[in-house]
Amino acid sequence: MLRIENVSKTFNIGTVNEKPALRHIDLRLYPGDFVTVIGTNGAGKSTLMNAIAGVHQVDEGNIYIDGQEITRWPESGRAKLIGRVFQDPMAGTSPTMTIEENLAMAYKRGKSRGLRVALNSKLRDFFQSSLSVLELDLENRLEHKVGLLSGGERQALSLLMATFTKPKILLLDEHTAALDPKRAQLITHLTEKIVRQDRLTTLMITHNMDQALKLGNRLIMMHQGEIVLELNELQKAKMTVKDLIRAFEDLKGEQFVDDRVVLG
Numbered sequence: 155m156l157r158i159e160n161v162s163k164t165f166n167i168g169t170v171n172e173k174p175a176l177r178h179i180d181l182r183l184y185p186g187d188f189v190t191v192i193g194t195n196g197a198g199k200s201t202l203m204n205a206i207a208g209v210h211q212v213d214e215g216n217i218y219i220d221g222q223e224i225t226r227w228p229e230s231g232r233a234k235l236i237g238r239v240f241q242d243p244m245a246g247t248s249p250t251m252t253i254e255e256n257l258a259m260a261y262k263r264g265k266s267r268g269l270r271v272a273l274n275s276k277l278r279d280f281f282q283s284s285l286s287v288l289e290l291d292l293e294n295r296l297e298h299k300v301g302l303l304s305g306g307e308r309q310a311l312s313l314l315m316a317t318f319t320k321p322k323i324l325l326l327d328e329h330t331a332a333l334d335p336k337r338a339q340l341i342t343h344l345t346e347k348i349v350r351q352d353r354l355t356t357l358m359i360t361h362n363m364d365q366a367l368k369l370g371n372r373l374i375m376m377h378q379g380e381i382v383l384e385l386n387e388l389q390k391a392k393m394t395v396k397d398l399i400r401a402f403e404d405l406k407g408e409q410f411v412d413d414r415v416v417l418g
């Protein structure tokens with residue numbers, strides 16, 4: 155479903171600020187894989203997502219989605235294949251538009267260029283049934299402005315907007331990190347539900363080590379632009395957060411440093 159072959163990315167090449175962010179990354183996600191991504195400070199986690207989404211063009215290597223090479227596609231061209239949710243609940247939605255207008259915008263992104271999306275009753279029914287999955291009663295508030303929603307409701311809407319067109323790849327970029335624990339728990343629960351229900355192929359960055367072990371069927375750990383540890387479902391199930399940190403320290407001979415790490 156997603157194939158990353160020998161991908162490298164260096165920022166500010168040839169300057170004193172030269173920074174290799176990805177070094178020869180190889181990664182394959184199979185249909186329905188839910189992979190959590192953890193790593194040390196500046197390990198390259200966000201750069202990896204930006205490379206997949208087309209925010210940054212890579213210097214070397216190839217990226218394929220569903221067998222199609224997309225390495226040189228612009229970000230806009232990849233939007234119909236990729237759903238993404240960011241850390242900031244304000245980032246994925248437009249506050250001055252209503253819930254249904256936001257949904258229509260996301261719906262259009264998943265369709266061919268130039269297609270006009272008329273807000274007819276069939277589409278409203280579809281939006282309402284999609285919103286009902288969230289169990290936040292948003293299906294009865296289609297005409298409410300998104301700016302009036304709470305951070306948690308807004309992030310739930312962003313998650314829905316990123317997923318209801320069934321993208322080939324879902325990228326979750328610390329999407330619960332800015333929420334209070336209760337709301338973070340709600341979004342985590344919704345993520346699991348939607349990903350499982352739609353069998354979405356998912357890559358999720360988290361600083362919560364416990365969450366990284368509990369969610370999904372695979373885990374990767376990054377450090378200095380490389381994937382240094384990969385765990386499958388069975389290995390993950392047997393590990394504790396302590397084991398995970400010890401595994402890194404045994405491998406690299408240094409402490410696992412992530413300023414934002416949450417041990418669980």
Ligand SMILES: Nc1ncnc2c1ncn2[C@@H]1O[C@H](COP(=O)(O)OP(=O)(O)OP(=O)(O)O)[C@@H](O)[C@H]1O
Binds near residue numbers: 166174199201
């Ligand atoms: N646009 C950019 N310009 C220059 N350097 C960048 C840019 N984006 C990232 N970097 C650098 O590339 C390296 C990898 O950054 P990235 O944000 O991918 O790491 P990360 O694993 O997501 O880090 P963290 O968890 O600490 O946010 C870092 O050293 C960072 O400073």
